[in-house]
């Protein structure tokens with residue numbers, strides 16, 4: 001059995017020393033002949049909490065393309081991915097030890113003609129609960145709803161379903177043992193979802209101080225995908241001619257993004273990093289989202305924790321690297337907390353105890 005040796009500073013605790021990797025796991029017991037693979041700053045495997053594997057602008061992609069997406073994410077350090085909706089069944093990825101660990105949400109569930117084409121199961125209210133039940137059974141413990149989107153009839157952002165319909169959907173998912181998250185840009189959709197016990201909100205640009213207080217009370221988490229919110233002015237410009245009310249809503253939400261998200265952070269809502277890779281963003285750029293969270297105002301250690309140890313704990317994986325833990329980690333040449341740009345260039349990526357990337 002090959003034993004690998006790593007040395008340096010291990011985050012988040014800042015322990016300095018060495019550890020070994022044998023049989024896919026961390027061990028602190030010294031093995032005399034173990035090869036030193038790398039020395040540097042060692043971070044528990046990054047988590048992309050909002051990513052889409054098997055999806056591009058036009059809808060589902062081939063398995064080969066989905067695999068390339070997963071490898072790009074992995075080589076960027078993302079070793080645990082919560083897939084926030086994909087039209088491609090990617091359950092086969094679970095059998096592939098060289099691909100990131102994956103928590104699938106199944107396919108997005110949206111209102112008919114009220115989401116990006118070819119992405120979602122598009123349903124009417126009467127079919128919502130049954131569709132949620134199916135996706136809950138097919139996924140890995142999460143279901144993704146499209147909470148709001150432009151209604152072309154109204155010409156503005158609108159909740160996809162009523163609060164009562166959403167509440168039934170959430171209760172159904174919970175009955176099936178699945179958690180629920182929802183894409184939410186605007187304010188109107190949020191109170192009903194949070195009140196009904198939704199587990200997580202994606203984007204969350206419509207949050208108000210009252211809704212933030214409700215999230216704290218209910219323990220609801222938030223994955224803001226800050227990089228993708230920077231695209232709101234583009235969406236506004238694209239919709240301006242036909243949907244001026246929508247354009248103005250998107251500009252208003254964009255203008256208050258920093259204030260809204262920092263209010264949620266300051267109030268104690270747990271924030272996690274999501275790149276939105278494959279949705280509207282490229283794969284392999286989780287580092288960009290950590291930088292965006294820091295740019296927003298999070299301290300560097302909090303922004304990195306939102307993409308590593310805190311997110312790992314949230315999703316039920318080892319938050320630190322201690323005796324017997326699965327060996328999923330990334331080695332960097334310098335301290336990422338001193339300069340988060342270090343995250344853009346991992347030295348070595350170790351997944352399930354194997355070096356899957358190095359440069």
Ligand SMILES: [Zn+2]
Nearest residue numbers: 050084276279
């Ligand atoms: Zn997305």
